[in-house]
Amino acid sequence: MKNYSGYIPGTYRNISAVCRLLPLCQRENFFYILLIIYFCGVLIVNxxxxxxxxxYNNYQM
Known part of the structure; x- marks a missing residue:
């Protein structure tokens, strides 16, 4: 459980670092940032x- 809670802020820091590297005014880069955010969102939901x-399985047992 501790690994998961520490992992999500780490991903968020990586996203912000990537956003700083890319110039946000270009539309192609904005599309890539949206893709990164989407994939990280899917990862967090999973x-x-x-x-x-x-x-749930532990409670059933």
Whole structure:
């Protein structure tokens, strides 16, 4: 559980670093940033579902 809670702020820091590297005024770069945010969102949602299913299985046992 501790690994997951520490992992999400780390990804957020990586996103902000990438956003600083890319000039935000160009539309192509904005599209790539949206893609990065989308993939990280999917990753976080998958992690949350994984934790939820683990706790649910533990309660069933």
């Amino acid at each position: 992690t949350c579902f994984h934790i939820a299913s683990l706790t």
